[in-house]
Amino acid sequence: MKKIFTSIAILLFTLGAWGQNNMGTPYSKFGVGLLPDNYGAYTGMGGVSAAMRDNYNINFLNPASYTALDSMRFYFQMGVTGEYVDVSTYKDHSNYKVAQNASLNMAFRVYKKTFVSLGLIQRSDRGFDLIYSYPLIEDPTMFYVQQLEGLGGLNEAYLGVAYQLGRLSVGVNASYVFGKVEDRLTLVMQPATSGYYLKSQTLTRINSSLFTLGFQIPLPLTKKSELTLGGSFNFGTSLHGNRTFVANKISNTSGAIINVNDESWDNGEVFFPFRMIVGASYQYNKKWVFAGDYTFQRMSAYEEFGTNQEFQDYHKAAIGGSLQPNETGRYWWQRNKYTAGAYFTRSQLRFNYTDINTYGVTVGTQMPLRLARQELMLGVAVDLGMRGTHRNNQILEKYAKLRINIAFKEIWFMKAKIH
Numbered sequence: 001m002k003k004i005f006t007s008i009a010i011l012l013f014t015l016g017a018w019g020q021n022n023m024g025t026p027y028s029k030f031g032v033g034l035l036p037d038n039y040g041a042y043t044g045m046g047g048v049s050a051a052m053r054d055n056y057n058i059n060f061l062n063p064a065s066y067t068a069l070d071s072m073r074f075y076f077q078m079g080v081t082g083e084y085v086d087v088s089t090y091k092d093h094s095n096y097k098v099a100q101n102a103s104l105n106m107a108f109r110v111y112k113k114t115f116v117s118l119g120l121i122q123r124s125d126r127g128f129d130l131i132y133s134y135p136l137i138e139d140p141t142m143f144y145v146q147q148l149e150g151l152g153g154l155n156e157a158y159l160g161v162a163y164q165l166g167r168l169s170v171g172v173n174a175s176y177v178f179g180k181v182e183d184r185l186t187l188v189m190q191p192a193t194s195g196y197y198l199k200s201q202t203l204t205r206i207n208s209s210l211f212t213l214g215f216q217i218p219l220p221l222t223k224k225s226e227l228t229l230g231g232s233f234n235f236g237t238s239l240h241g242n243r244t245f246v247a248n249k250i251s252n253t254s255g256a257i258i259n260v261n262d263e264s265w266d267n268g269e270v271f272f273p274f275r276m277i278v279g280a281s282y283q284y285n286k287k288w289v290f291a292g293d294y295t296f297q298r299m300s301a302y303e304e305f306g307t308n309q310e311f312q313d314y315h316k317a318a319i320g321g322s323l324q325p326n327e328t329g330r331y332w333w334q335r336n337k338y339t340a341g342a343y344f345t346r347s348q349l350r351f352n353y354t355d356i357n358t359y360g361v362t363v364g365t366q367m368p369l370r371l372a373r374q375e376l377m378l379g380v381a382v383d384l385g386m387r388g389t390h391r392n393n394q395i396l397e398k399y400a401k402l403r404i405n406i407a408f409k410e411i412w413f414m415k416a417k418i419h
Contacts, residue, residue, distance in 0.1 A: 025085065025087070025127070025128065025387070026087070026128045026130060026395055027347075027349060027356060027387065027388065027395070027397075028124075028125060028126045028127055028150065029126075029128050029148070029150055029183075030309070030311075030348075030349060031124075031302065031304075031309060031311070031348070032124050032126070032153070032154055032179075032181055032204075032206065032270065033124035033125050033126030033127075033152065033153045033154065033181055034124060034125050034126065035123075035314075036100075036101045036122075036124075036125070037316060037343065037345045037358050037360070038318075038343055038360060038362065038383055038401075039079075039081060039101040039103070039403070040059065040060065040061050040079070040103070040405075041057035041058065041059055041077070041079070041379065041405055041407070042057070042059070042291075042320065042339075042341075043081075043362060043364065043381040043383060043403040043405070044320070044322075044339035044340070044341065044362050044363060044364020044365070044366070044379065044380075044381035044382075044403070045289075045291060045318075045320025045321065045322060045339045045340070045341040045362065045364075046293075046318040046319055046320040046341025046342050046343045046360070046361075046362050047293070047318050047320075047341070047343055048279060048281070048291040048292065048293045048318050048319070048320045048341065049061035049062055049232070049277060049279070049293060050062055050230040050231050050232060050277045050278050050279030050280075050293050051216060051228040051229055051230035051279045051280050051281035051291055051293075052065065052230075052281055052291060053065040053067075053068035053169075053216055053218075053228065053230075054068055055068055055069055055409075056366070056368070056375075056377045056407055056409070057077065057366075057377065057379075057405075057407055058075055058077045058105045058106075058107045058117055058119070058407065060103070060105055060117060060119055060121065060158070060160070060173070061232060061277065062171070062214040062216065062230055062231070062232040062277070063117070063160040063161070063162050063171030063172055063173045063212060063213075063214040063232070064162055064169040064170055064171040064214035064215050064216040064230065064232075065162070065169070065171070065214070065216060065230075066107055066115035066116070066117050066160060066161075066162035066169075066171055067113065067115055067162045067163070067164040067169040067171070067216075068169075069108075069109070069115055070409060071109040071115075073108070073375075073409040073410060073411060074106070074107075074108045074409075074410045074411075075105075075106060075107040075108065075117075075407065075408065075409055075410075076105070076407070076408040076410070077104075077105045077106070077107075077119075077405065077406065077407040077408070078102075078103065078104050078105070078405075078406055079101075079102065079103045079379070079403060079404060079405035079406070080099060080100075080101065080102040080103075080403075080404055081099065081100055081101040081102075081383075081401050081402065081403045081404075082097070082098075082099050082402045082404075083097065083098050083099070083100060083399055083400070083401045083402075084096075084097050084399065084400050084401075085097075085098070085397050085398070085399040086397065086398045086399070087395060087396075087397050088390070088395070088396050088397075088398075089390065089393065089394075089395055089396070090390050090393065098125075098127065100122060100125045101122050101125070101403075102121075102122050103120070103121045103122070104119055104120045104121075105117060105118070105119030105120075105121075106118055106119060113163055113164040113165075114161065114162070114163050115161070115162045115163075116159070116160065116161055116162075117158075117159075117160040117162075117173075118157075118158065118159045118160065119157070120155060120156070120157050120158075121155065121156045121157075121158070122153060122154075122155055122156075123153070123154040123155055123156045123177060123179070124153045124154045124179075125153040126150050126151060126152045126153045126181045126182075127150060127151050127153075128148070128149065128150045129147070129148075129149050129150075130147070130148045130149075131145065131146070131147050131148075132145070132146045132147075132148075133145045133146070133190075134146075136189075142189060142190065142191065143189075143190055144187060144188070144189055144190075145187075145188045145189075146186070146187050147184075147185070147187075147188075148183070148184070149183070149184040149185075149186075150181070150183050150184070151181075151182050152179060152180045152181040152182050153179055153181065154177055154178070154181075154206060155177070155178055155179050156175045156176070156177050156178075156210070157175065157176045157178070158173045158174065158175040158176075158212075159173070159174050159175075160172065160173040160174070160212075167217050167218055167219070168215065168216075168217045169215065169216045169217070170213075170215050171213070171214045171215075172211060172212065172213050172214070173211065173212040173214075174209065174211055175209065175210040175211070175212065176207070176208075176209055176210075177206065177207065177208055177209070177210050177239060178206065178207040179205075179206060179207075180203060180204060180205045180206070181203075181204050181206075182201065182202070182203050182204075183201070183202040183203075184199070184200070184201050185198070185199070185200045185201075186198070186199050187199075195251075195252060196249040196250060196251055196252065196258070197249070197250055197252060198247065198248070198249055198250075198260075199247070199250060200245070200246065200247040200248070200261075201245070201246050201247075202243065202244070202245050203243070203244050204241055204242070204243045204270075204304075205241060205242045205243075206239050206240070206241045206270055207239075207240060207241075208237070208238070208239035208240045209237075210234060210237050210239070210272065211234070211235070211237075212234050213232065213233045214230070214231065214232040214233070215230060215231055215232075216229070216230035217229050217230070224284060224285045224286075225282065225283065225284045225285070226282070226283045227280060227281070227282050228280065228281045228282075228283070229279075229280050230278070230281075231276060231277060231278040231279070232276070232277045233274075233275070233276045233277075234272070234274065234275040234276075235274055236271065236272065236273050236274045236298075236301065237271075237272045238269040238270070238271050238272075239269065239270045239271070239272055240267070240268075240269060241268045241269060241270045241304075241305065242267070242268065243268055244263070245261060245262075245263045246259075246261070247259075247260040247261040247262075248260060268304075268305035269303070269305065269306075270303070270304050270305070271301065271302060271303040271304075272302075273297055273299055273300075273301040273302055274297065274298050274301075275295070275296070275297040275298075275314075276295070276296055276297075277293055277294070277295045278293070278294055279291060279292050279293035279294060280292060286324075287323060287324055287325065287326075288321070288322070288323055289321060289322045289323075290319075290320075290321045291319070291321070292317075292318065292319045292320075293316075293318045293319075294315075294316070294317055295314070295316040295317075295318075296313065296314065297313065297314040297348075298313055298314075299311040299312065299313055299314045299348035300312055300313050300348075302348070311348035311349065311350075312346075312348055312349075312350050312355075313348070314345070314346070314348045315345070315346045316343060316344065316345040316346075317343065317344050318341065318342070318343035318344075319341055319342055319343075320339065320340065320341030320342075320362070321339070321340055321341065322337050322338060322339040322340075322366075323337070323338045324336070324337040324338075332367070335367075336365050336366065336367050336368070337365065337366040337367075337368075338364075338365050339362070339363065339365065339366065339381065340361075340362065340364075341361070341362045342359075342360065342361045342362065343358075343359075343360050343362075343385075344357070344358070344359055344360075345357060345358040345359075347387075351392070351394060352392040352393065352394070353392065354389060354391055354392045354394050356387065356388050356394070357388075357389075358385060358387045359385050359386055360383050360384065360385025360386075361383075361384055361385065362381055362382065362383045362384075363381070363382055364379065364380055364381030364382060364403070365379070365380055366378070366379045366405075367379075367380075374408055374409065374410050375408070375409040376406065376407070376408055376409075377405075377406070377407040377409075378404075378405075378406055379403070379404070379405035379406070380402070380403070380404060380405075381403040381405070382400070382401070382402060382403075383399075383400070383401035383402075383403065384399070384400055384401075385398075385399055386398045386399065387399070
């Protein structure tokens with residue numbers, strides 16, 4: 001148990017460090033930041049989640065899956081994604097590195113057929129730093145330099161409960177969503193004159209409750225095969241928000257600050273639209289697993305402080321598979337689980353009649369390690385993909401992600417025998 005608490009401390013310290021520097025994709029400028037397309041325990045399988053259930057991983061994306069966990073164990077799981085991204089337009093090119101989509105989860109049984117999970121998840125990530133320049137019409141020897149910066153994101157702390165009724169498992173996550181997203185604008189005239197330059201800041205804070213419902217039902221087909229159907233749902237929810245806007249003129253010579261605008265809108269709302277994830281998984285001979293998911297979110301209904309943001313609906317399709325040669329095999333390579341998958345996302349973003357789509361392929365492995373009173377599952381997954389396009393002057397991002405997921409199973413409820 002000491003190892004678990006040490007791991008928690010390390011992860012929390014690391015999360016704090018990442019929170020200070022999260023520069024990332026320009027596409028995170030819209031809404032409350034970039035919503036992850038592929039994360040969680042099954043990243044190596046294309047991010048499928050709706051019908052995935054096993055006794056090693058906490059599948060927090062579908063709360064009904066908690067009933068598949070070992071009733072005699074306490075579970076602790078943590079994960080994080082590191083990402084390298086190459087960003088390009090038809091004439092410019094750059095790259096960046098970022099850590100994101102961290103998660104910290106625990107789960108255990110509280111009563112017969114009743115399981116509880118709690119955790120902390122990154123819900124969205126916002127980070128960009130864009131610089132534009134354009135000449136003055138009146139004087140082509142002078143030009144404006146405009147810098148746009150964004151940072152922040154939303155987090156989710158949840159408490160989930162799942163119950164098994166016959167073959168059917170149902171669950172609910174009650175979540176508290178909180179965080180802030182910030183936009184900064186700096187407008188400077190070059191060459192610098194004796195005048196002023198402009199700086200503005202828009203800060204949006206969000207905090208509210210959100211509920212996720214889930215179900216799963218395994219259906220035996222033969223003695224060696226099983227089909228599982230599952231789904232999870234978020235109903236349309238208004239998240240409480242507070243937005244402030246500040247604009248200042250700053251002297252190029254003295255640094256004196258003159259307030260131009262200082263406004264605050266209290267008790268506004270960000271409407272988080274209906275989302276569903278539905279899917280199926282097929283297990284054969286306790287070795288092979290094949291799964292598929294479809295995700296839909298009605299982002300066309302997304303609003304910020306009473307204004308529809310004119311997004312389109314979000315769609316994602318994912319498929320994945322895994323092979324574990326022998327769960328109780330003598331050699332480590334027999335006990336390993338080998339995974340692969342792919343996914344396609346049509347995001348809520350559309351510019352100049354061009355959809356901003358995401359494509360990705362994944363490979364990974366989950367390595368079980370047995371200790372005296374603990375079992376550990378080390379998951380490593382690689383996600384290669386691209387987001388956007390060069391068509392119609394859009395931005396193309398090619399990325400490589402590395403997801404690390406560590407799950408502990410600690411004997412907790414079993415009493416030690418005294419001889």
